[in-house]
Amino acid sequence: MTAIGAPRARAARPPRRGLVGTLASTDHKALGAGIFTTAFAFFLAAGVLALLMRFELARPHLQLMTLHGYNELFTLHGSTMFYLFATPIALASGVYLVPLQIGAGRLKWARLALASWWMIIGGGLVMWLGFLTVQGAADVGWYSYVPLSDAPNSPSVGTDYWIVGVILAAAAAIALAACVLATIVTERAPGMTMLRLPVFSWTMVITCLMVLTAFPALIVAMGLLLAQRQFGGVYTGAAGAFDYQHLFWFFGHPVVYVVFFPFLGAVAEAIATFSGRRWFGYRPFVLSLLLFAALSMSVWGHHMFTTSAVENKYFSLTSTALLVPAGIEYFDSFATMWRGRIRLMTPMLFALGFLVLFVIGGTTGIFIGSPPLDYHVTDSYFIVAHFHYTLFGGSVMGLFTAIYLWWPKVTGTLLSERLGRWHFWLTMVGMNLTFFPMFFLGWEGMPRRVADYPPGTSWSTLNLLSSIGAALIAVSLLVFLWNVRRSLRRRVPAGPDPWGGQTLEWATDSPPPRENFLGPLPPVRSFAPLQDLREQREQEVQPA
Amino acid sequence: MAAGRPAHGRPAVSPPQRAGYFAGVADTRHQYDVLAGLYLPIAAGVVLLVVLLVVAFAWRYRARPASAGAAGADRRPSRIHRAPKTEALYVLVLACVAAFLLWHTFTIEGRVDHAASGRGVHVVATAAKWHWSFDYPRAGIVQQGTDERPPTLVVPAGRTVDVTLRALDVIHAFWIPERRFKRDATPGFVSSFSLVFPRPGFWRDGGECSEYCGLRHTWMKFHVRVLAPAAFARWLRARQSGAAA
Numbered sequence: 001m002t003a004i005g006a007p008r009a010r011a012a013r014p015p016r017r018g019l020v021g022t023l024a025s026t027d028h029k030a031l032g033a034g035i036f037t038t039a040f041a042f043f044l045a046a047g048v049l050a051l052l053m054r055f056e057l058a059r060p061h062l063q064l065m066t067l068h069g070y071n072e073l074f075t076l077h078g079s080t081m082f083y084l085f086a087t088p089i090a091l092a093s094g095v096y097l098v099p100l101q102i103g104a105g106r107l108k109w110a111r112l113a114l115a116s117w118w119m120i121i122g123g124g125l126v127m128w129l130g131f132l133t134v135q136g137a138a139d140v141g142w143y144s145y146v147p148l149s150d151a152p153n154s155p156s157v158g159t160d161y162w163i164v165g166v167i168l169a170a171a172a173a174i175a176l177a178a179c180v181l182a183t184i185v186t187e188r189a190p191g192m193t194m195l196r197l198p199v200f201s202w203t204m205v206i207t208c209l210m211v212l213t214a215f216p217a218l219i220v221a222m223g224l225l226l227a228q229r230q231f232g233g234v235y236t237g238a239a240g241a242f243d244y245q246h247l248f249w250f251f252g253h254p255v256v257y258v259v260f261f262p263f264l265g266a267v268a269e270a271i272a273t274f275s276g277r278r279w280f281g282y283r284p285f286v287l288s289l290l291l292f293a294a295l296s297m298s299v300w301g302h303h304m305f306t307t308s309a310v311e312n313k314y315f316s317l318t319s320t321a322l323l324v325p326a327g328i329e330y331f332d333s334f335a336t337m338w339r340g341r342i343r344l345m346t347p348m349l350f351a352l353g354f355l356v357l358f359v360i361g362g363t364t365g366i367f368i369g370s371p372p373l374d375y376h377v378t379d380s381y382f383i384v385a386h387f388h389y390t391l392f393g394g395s396v397m398g399l400f401t402a403i404y405l406w407w408p409k410v411t412g413t414l415l416s417e418r419l420g421r422w423h424f425w426l427t428m429v430g431m432n433l434t435f436f437p438m439f440f441l442g443w444e445g446m447p448r449r450v451a452d453y454p455p456g457t458s459w460s461t462l463n464l465l466s467s468i469g470a471a472l473i474a475v476s477l478l479v480f481l482w483n484v485r486r487s488l489r490r491r492v493p494a495g496p497d498p499w500g501g502q503t504l505e506w507a508t509d510s511p512p513p514r515e516n517f518l519g520p521l522p523p524v525r526s527f528a529p530l531q532d533l534r535e536q537r538e539q540e541v542q543p544a
Numbered sequence: 545m546a547a548g549r550p551a552h553g554r555p556a557v558s559p560p561q562r563a564g565y566f567a568g569v570a571d572t573r574h575q576y577d578v579l580a581g582l583y584l585p586i587a588a589g590v591v592l593l594v595v596l597l598v599v600a601f602a603w604r605y606r607a608r609p610a611s612a613g614a615a616g617a618d619r620r621p622s623r624i625h626r627a628p629k630t631e632a633l634y635v636l637v638l639a640c641v642a643a644f645l646l647w648h649t650f651t652i653e654g655r656v657d658h659a660a661s662g663r664g665v666h667v668v669a670t671a672a673k674w675h676w677s678f679d680y681p682r683a684g685i686v687q688q689g690t691d692e693r694p695p696t697l698v699v700p701a702g703r704t705v706d707v708t709l710r711a712l713d714v715i716h717a718f719w720i721p722e723r724r725f726k727r728d729a730t731p732g733f734v735s736s737f738s739l740v741f742p743r744p745g746f747w748r749d750g751g752e753c754s755e756y757c758g759l760r761h762t763w764m765k766f767h768v769r770v771l772a773p774a775a776f777a778r779w780l781r782a783r784q785s786g787a788a789a
Contacts, residue, residue: 445721
């Protein structure tokens with residue numbers, strides 16, 4: 001009879017802001033959470049498109065949709081995932097967490113960040129409104145190569161909507177990156193030098209630098225594409241087609257790292273926290289991040305190996321060299337766990353899942369960084385498998401690491417560990433079942449972006465397995481959403497620091513007050529100030 | 545394309561004896577298998593190592609409750625957080641692996657990218673929404689298909705086939721998975737390459753468009769028929785005299 005005892009403790013509900021209060025707040029926490037939630041909604045929407053595609057591909061022939069419908073689906077799936085989900089959610093994580101991690105009270109240029117949120121919502125709505133037009137949404141692929149995307153070949157107004165949506169989302173990304181970077185440069189607490197930035201904040205520095213250098217190329221490519229469609233004469237002939245590809249991939253490759261680095265940072269924080277050790281090899285790690293970013297800005301031509309229009313050997317060299325910084329991240333991860341005190345809570349499970357899945361994406365990435373191997377598998381399902389191991393196995397697993405790690409901080413409540421474990425294992429099984437068969441499909445010759453395939457071959461079985469896996473991923477997401485709902489209703493209080501965190505955000509209340517820190521900050525003597533205090537206390541209790 | 549494939553198992557890994565050096569070099573599938581045979585075991589080894597380390601570390605260094613007795617009692621986590629010399633050595637190993645892979649990649653790429661020899665059978669492959677056609681300029685014949693029936697690329701076994709590839713409207717890509725080779729067809733740009741088909745056979749839908757090219761991209765395919773040299777010569781004569789393919 002629990003009614004007699006003391007009432008179970010419940011975390012206080014945050015004050016309600018109302019619609020206007022939410023949509024107009026310049027508090028970086030409200031903003032970060034708002035952009036994050038918007039982006040996550042786009043993730044679910046694009047996931048529904050993926051499910052529809054997997055249902056269509058479960059069996060040969062066309063069952064659910066027309067060819068045109070399928071072409072719209074993969075275009076909007078890829079576009080939504082990159083422009084409206086992954087990039088915004090990566091930057092939103094920075095908007096929320098970076099000021100807290102560096103001991104700042106606010107985000108620099110918060111109104112610009114607010115405008116970015118509106119632009120993301122607007123861009124997303126414009127892009128998806130294409131479905132309501134007579135000729136349907138854009139069906140030119142998320143990369144919309146010319147001349148396929150020019151007016152004679154794709155006259156639909158949905159394609160114009162799509163371009164406007166992409167430009168809005170890209171402009172928002174640039175603005176958000178500027179805000180986060182400016183915050184890091186100007187708002188750091190006393191003692192927080194650049195080489196005492198927490199690991200996650202360092203990954204955000206790199207992310208913002210890459211957004212600021214790569215995304216302008218996307219806006220130029222899209223602006224010129226709009227002009228091409230209205231007036232013609234911009235991308236003419238083969239040279240125009242190649243120019244477009246260079247412009248697009250100069251953005252299109254770095255964006256993969258933009259949506260990867262922040263979650264690598266989250267994984268690093270989780271591994272350090274749940275091993276009870278600080279992140280191993282901080283300085284070489286920061287250097288390797290810079291090398292990683294520099295290299296990833298110089299590999300775009302590997303998307304064009306089969307065009308005969310780029311210097312394949314150069315881009316093969318830079319692409320293969322990526323294994324060096326990636327290898328350092330793995331070294332530091334394992335060295336952090338080495339002789340640690342590992343607690344396998346949900347954030348740590350997702351972090352370990354990230355290590356296992358991303359290495360499959362990484363090694364196959366080195367494989368296709370070799371032009372003779374890429375000639376066969378490019379634009380096949382092998383590539384689909386490869387980049388879903390990096391983007392789902394890497395970024396999305398890292399995203400869930402971040403969500404489970406910082407949920408208590410953001411909401412003040414705990415998520416269920418039991419549901420978290422269900423979520424993790426369902427994701428692991430579903431993810432591998434969905435994407436591993438695609439390696440074989442691509443190797444055996446199934447091209448990308450096809451709605452149909454010949455019956456009576458091994459492709460039917462492999463595709464069916466993949467579709468079952470996609471359904472499992474959907475179930476895992478439902479478990480996650482249930483966990484979220486349960487946590488917000490039960491409000492089990494998290495306290496300021498439920499995990500034994502190492503960085504400044506764990507030194508304030510959960511959720512943090514409007515000003516972030518009410519009392520004096522702990523002294524910042526390294527990139528893990530709370531770990532310093534903990535080790536100092538241990539030293540005092542048990543003198544060596 | 546796997547349907548009706550006569551030799552579903554291992555490919556002819558070694559180049560045909562009589563075809564000579566150049567044909568062996570242009571056997572793209574052979575080159576691919578050599579290189580993939582180098583990359584894949586290394587990749588699999590790395591993946592296996594990471595999985596093993598994750599499992600081993602998660603088990604070996606797991607937090608134990610203090611009540612588990614002296615042996616299981618929790619130790620304090622190590623405080624070592626840098627090992628610059630080990631890490632530098634490790635980076636050196638990584639760089640050597642990268643250099644090793646690149647060396648072989650560059651060697652093989654030089655062979656695969658060999659420009660058309662001009663000594664083989666010349667075929668002009670043309671891609672246009674959403675059909676392929678194959679001209680044999682020296683013989684003066686053209687292979688075309690319809691919406692329902694894709695065209696067939698007919699080539700002689702063991703001889704070099706010099707392909708000139710072009711596109712008329714949007715970007716397509718010429719892919720013969722069995723040959724492990726693909727090239728983009730960009731309108732306004734002509735690319736040339738050489739292929740060798742070591743063994744006779746017929747591959748239904750053995751050629752595909754692999755660059756998304758609009759509405760009917762899904763169904764833009766061609767068949768591949770490889771004939772013994774004598775049969776190929778007969779086929780050419782028959783086509784020239786107006787008989788059906």
